[in-house]
Amino acid sequence: MAQEPRFIDTTKCTGCGACTDVCPVELPNEFNLGLDAVKAINRLYSQAIPSTFVIKKYDRAPCTLTCPAGINVQGYVQLIKLGKYKEAVQLIMERLPLPGVLGRICPHPCEEQCRRRELDEAVAICALKRFAADQVNLADLAPPLSEARPERIAIIGSGPAGLACAYHLALRGYRPTIFEALEKPGGMLRVGIPDYRLPKEVLDREIDYILGLGVELKTGAALGRDFSLDDLFDQGFKAVFLGLGCHVGRPLGIPGEEAKGVIQGVEFLRKINLGEPLEVGKKLAVIGGGNVAIDVACTARRLGSQVTIVYRRSREEMPAFHHEIEQALCEGVEIVYLAAPLEVVTDGAGRVTGLKCQKMELGEPDESGRRRPVPIPGAEFELAVDMVVPAIGQSAALGALAEWGVNISRRGTIEVDELTYQTSREGVFAAGDVHTGPWIAIEAVRGGIEAAESIDRYLRGADLAEGREVKREVQGHWREIPKDEKIRPREVMPTLPPEQTCACFDEIALGFNEAQALAEAARCLNCGVCSECMECVRVCEAGAIDHAQKPQTHALKVGAVIVASGFKPYDPSKYTAYHYTAYPNVITSMEFERILAAGGPFGGHLVRPSDHKEPAKIAWLQCVGSRDLHHCDNSYCSSVCCMYAIKEAIIAKEHSHGPLDTAIFFMDMRTPGKEFEKYYWRARDEFGVRFIRSRVHSVDPVAGSDDVAITYLREDGQLITEVFDLVVLSVGLEVDAGLKELAKALQIELGEGNFVKTSCFTPVSASREGIYVCGAFQAPKDIPESVMEASAAAAAAAELLAPARGTLAKTKPEFPERDVSQEPPRIGVFVCHCGINIASVVDVEAVRDYAATLPYVEHVETTLFACSQDTQKLIKERIRELQLNRIVVASCTPRTHEPTFQETIKEAGLNKYLFEMANIRDQGAWVHAHDPEGATKRAKDQVRMAVAKVALQPPLKEFDLPVTKAGLVIGGGVAGMEAALGLAGQGFKTYLVEKKDFLGGHARKLNRTWTGEPVAPYLEDLVKRVESHPLIEVFLNSEVTKVKGFVGNFVSTVDTQGRETEVQHGAVIIATGGHSFKPTEYLYGQNPRVLLSLEMDQALREKNPVVTQAKTAVFIQCVGSREPDRPYCSRVCCTHSVESALALKQLNPDMEVFILYRDMRTYGLRENLYKEAREKGVIFVRYDLENKPRVEALEDGRLKVSVIDHILGIPLNITADVLGLATAIVVKDQEPLAALYKVPLTSDGFFLEAHMKLRPVDFATDGVFIAGLAHYPKPLEEAIAQAKAAASRAALVLSQDAIRAGGVVAEIDPVLCVGCQACVGVCPFGAIEYKEREDVCEVNQALCKGCGTCAANCPSECITLFGFSHRQIYAQVDEALADLEEALEEAAGA
Amino acid sequence: MAEKEFEPKIIGFFCNWCTYASADLAGISRLQYPPNIRVIRVMCSGSISPHHVLRAFQKGADGVLIGGCHIGDCHYLRGNYMTIKRVRFLQDLLKFTGFEPERLHLEWISAAEAPKFAEVVRKFTEKIRKMGPSRLKQAA
């Protein structure tokens, strides 16, 4: 199992959100489906618990990975975007001590890799660095803190390598000494780069900063000339870094080179840069094509010379930077290409008068890949010049290094280990040009940084190489470039006008202005998402952020796996006809959900995306990505879309300020769930939602507006166009492509639509044993079904693992409780700063001092973080040492932190209820940020209220009630038997009570499941397993007649034909089943050719000629269902009739089969069956409730069925041989059982669960559960799943050794109670009983959930809700208003 | 002496599961509202008895705000049905005694509806501020 890091220590995070405020990186908010933005450090959604954050981080950005010096490029660019220039410079200086210098001269390989180039141009990274550096005074930076190190280190050379090395050693606490041969530090940076590219002030400033960190500088001290390597070690230097650079020009090797007037390019630049005297000629020939040649040329131009560059190859091969060549040309430098010097021509005095050159042409490429110049025989010419400056390369002055034990390469550079930069001599390290040969400064910086690391390790005796890697190729997993990212060209840096440039040494490039810098920084695509700018770390007072966390792989040893990986909403951008991507006001239903949500992108305001206008007309298009093989591969029905569209329409109407028109365009309205049909009717009749049965023809834009026109074909053939403000696509449910991989890894089979293959008889078992599935990965389904399956999967796994139950359980230690009942309250008050979260607004010290004045307060104290481990310890200590017996913590909210503190005081020997919180953060500092005075006043009041309340708080008792580890199941149908086996399979004794004299119920009348699996063999096996199970005791011909007790301790009386048995059980599952409705219409019971669905099954089974010989068969759907008398859909009938129709077609393909329906409700994968039936020629005719079919008996005994055909609009008469009636499923006589177990029924007589969606098998009354048709009509597989779910929930009760009761519960004072029973009726949990003999009511604390409704209803206030007693509430009220009373008294007294 | 602006005192009775949670979320979302309210957390809005509310008015509260879960969302299933009845009854009673019934306000605010919470508190505080001090305050 792979786990991604979240980069937050959740135990420390206080959820204050300061990090999000400072995070510079924004990305689309996945939770709101990209409708708004979040920061790279975010909380998935604001109610998330725990209320902690997560950082989204991919690989480091390519720029950062490319930078030789490893500067966090994305990070500082982001900080610049925020205007945090100081922080940006600080971040750069974690690696590079020369931001202003490199910001000017770096050839920026990072920009080469910038992914913005895929769009337009690279971000001007280098220029941004310069900008930031130019804004910041280095003296303002916080000095680095580190422990001082005594070892002396010598650094030879003060170029970029030496400076970087010295700087990084200084950061580590060393005080290295730099030896510089020249009179001024900077190396090539100073003497190799002209002022117009790098002003000396910039360099001086940054060198001064480095020296200011304790680096000593000795100028005019050259290795070899003034001292040797051994001298240094003799003087006590423990390590030496060689950063000598390459300062010796390579000679041309032509005659006349020694003449006066010939000077090496590097020397030329050095003299000019150091202000040394130099006679510069009038006409110069500069030889070479590199940067030195260009710098010499441009410098000479500024000194008034005419300059010709002589280069052996052509322009393309020139190694100098392109823009510098341009600059030189622009400044009037001439370049002669394809020419090589032959001889320096001199006059008699040995002065240069010209340069003889050879013309060249390009031949074959050489080893560098460039074409080799070859002389053109006889083509020579002479340039009349008075100065010749060779600039064809430099090398290092290595002196006697080789003799001192430092190996030199064939190229004349120092050899080092490429990882550690260690030379062949112990304690001597080298980097920069002296190692690489003349190369870019940033590479030298990198060498200096790495060498510093090595030197530090060397001096500490650590391994030099461990954990270090040579930089590899740049590659990574980066954020996708947003599709809607606009083209934004790179900012152009202003420069001096060309006429000015060559007149002086002023800097040519002028740098960005602030607006440019901000705009340029905003171009960054944030490839790595989190930029690691570390702003979050800086502001996190709790120290909860850990950017170093790594992905983890866990190996878990498990006995079963439950797969609940859900679905992916269909992506309608695949199908262009909806114009989902093109029109902003065509959105998906998921996006609409987010728009409606309070935590959504618009704060719950119903507005459309394009212009944030409130829509007046909204359309829903159903079946997008469902029941459709043309535009997607999803032939199935997604089951949930009709219902959610109705819900969305109603909520939209409720949210809308003006009148809102809502229209749902659909084919079949599928609301087969419990109470769904009524909801549908209410939407239509009360809310006026328009339901338009139609086919959508096209979705088009409306010119001149953001509106959308829908053209649709009505059932009657009319084509209509309507304009809407907003169109919602009711997208279906799909299996995510990634889940196929998961299935492969788990070795489980997938079926149609890539849903996990299961059998109707084992609906949560995947094809591989021990792997279970639940929810939408099994098939598209809604919440209640998913929840049922979840419990069912848990039950299946629990059965498998029954022997191992409890083996890994840990028991919590018990803490002896101090008896404080005789003590007066001694209250300790702790007021939390919560870092700055509270303290920056509320005057925490004032609140503390105020608390000290309150009655019974013995101790007050402030804490930085009350929830931290340290404070927990402190609270415990204070309780012990001061004998405190009640604690108040004024900090955040009890909803998240009360349990933590309760645990703490428990460990200190206090009853955990002797605790109270004053919420001064979430409901104080955070919401009154601009009113410190008001917030402080409120905080004091809330503390006073908390103190008053806790002073009245007695210790509360919790006690254990034993559990009878046996279950009772009522009903011996499939649901009952499966439930019984589920319980027994987990090792619990189970009683199964069945009214009839056989087990099996209505399933005995079923032929096949909708998937074609024969029911009889399954049923036979099931009965056998029940009857033979040693833990199951079956009572046939029996009923439950009396019930005593409550959860864990029921005693039910089972009456078996007059004989009574008392069974003791801890939980009960009701599975009493349902019945077919027997109609009086359609000649049922009067004509033998009219059959109910199950009778049709039987006729098919028994090959009854009425059916087998029929030439024409008709089915009528919704008989008795979806009518005012029975306003619910019976869920199974559509599928059942389609199945039967197919069976008839199989029997006789020529048989004419009609299904007369109102809406075909073959939900989920059953849709495929419907499709098959149409393909096989079954004719489907729709009818309306207002125009029900009519059935008459004909003379010949056959039947005449008439119905209005909606498409043709004319009556259709069918002569039928047999008529199947898909009648409702009903329940009978559930009231007595409901009364016995104190559970409610719906108005249709079905049992009513605790929560339709979230607790579909529980009742509000603990210990009582429901399964099967008694709950609602459902097909076999759903009944089985629900039965397993009920078993799972019941096992949760039975597996406990005891039930914990007490705590925050109600108690009735029998002395005051007058037995009025006002409390009994209001208790939703049936926890209060009226005791007739005593004429008082009593709360069963095992059932009480502590809501306190009874306490509020008691006219004599004799009911106390512990923890929230009347006295406590009065005390809180009084204290809340106390200062007001004082003020009034004062006023009265005055 | 300059008249100090009237600062109403408001008592909020909020159920633990919805409105109290929305108040916390308002904090997490940094939504601002006036600090005139003093919150008493109760487990369910159904546990707020008429006496609790009357006590607040007797002691001089200028307004009482009751917050619970939306109908159908009560953590204890039906507690808030009782709340509706009691608030209606209390408002009638207040009116009968000649006290402004608008000083008692009931609002369903779910745990997610932080903006609504802040808005309700803001509006209610403003309303009470306009209404001026409770007459019972002078009597107290």
Ligand code: FES
């Ligand atoms: S729990 Fe919120 S109103 Fe009952």
